[in-house]
Structures are given as structure tokens and as C-alpha cells.
Amino acid sequence: MGIHEDTGAVVGAPGRSLWEEEPAGRRRMPDPVRESAVRAVLIVAVTLTGASIAFFLMLTGSWLALPMGLCAIAGTVVATWGVLDVLITRQMWNQRYGVVSVPSSTARDRRRERRRARREARPEPGGGPARIPRGAEAAGVRPARWQSPGADHGYPAGSGR
Secondary structure, eight states: EEEEEETEEEETTOOSSSOOOOOSOOOOOOOHHHHHHHHHHHHHHHHHHHHHHHHHHHHTTTTHHHHHHHHHHHHHHHHHHHHHHHHHHHHHHHHHHHHOOTTHHHHHHHHHHHHHHHHSSSTTTTTTTTTTTGGHHHHHHSSSOOOOEEEESSTTTTTTO
């Protein structure tokens, strides 16, 4: 064995350095999922510790067995909530940000074809009417599809509903 330098390399001996980066096998969890997982692990650890203490107190016949047993039951409920929180947070993250798009997806090809057809059907710029009507043209072009709440005759206006 040689003497180590500050860089981690061994002086006088060929070979690997002391610190070598290795590629991670899996991607890092998103921050909210990691936070809920750490929270769940801590809650489960405290609950298991309390349950084991309650078990040993029960074996010795101590008066602390009852309060610790009740705390262990409450801790089990909280730990279950913590684990469910991890699962729900992970699912929520996947639904919001985890859209996986496979290159061979048929949906992507269909979308591309629809976009191409819309682009070809679109009139040349400057040759057709404006996309958003302005001024007098915009007034009354389309009637509203829904009735305003004041137009609902099922309840009187001041009934509080």
C-alpha cells in the first residue's frame, strides 16, 4: 500500500484512484417522491422501535406497556399513511411529468399526419380572414353555449344558492 494524496490517487503504486465515479444503475427519484419516501422510512423506523419496546414492556409486566401499545397502534396507522403517501406521490408524479413517448408509437404518427393535413388545409398567410376577429366583427359572432348564472330561473336571484 502506498501513501494517499489529497486527490485520492495512491502515490508510488499504479492502479485505480480511491474515488471513482460509477454510472448509476437507475435514475434518481423525483424530489417529491424522494421526500415522501424518506418521511415514510423514518415513520416506519420509529413505529417499529416503539412496537418492539411495547412488546418487551409487555413481557416484563410494566405499567408502561399499555401506553406504548397504544402508541404502537397509532404509529402503525401513521406508517400506513406514510407508505400510501409514497405510492400516491409517485403515481401523481408519473401522471403529471412521466409521459413516456416511444418512437414507434402509432399515436405520434397519427398526430403528425393530422398536423400535416391541417397545415395543408390552412389558407396562405395574408390571403384569408384574420384568425381572431377584432372590433365590431367580434361582437355577437358566436352566442354563448352556456347560460349565465343570472339567467337560471330555477332559483330566485337572492336565494343564496
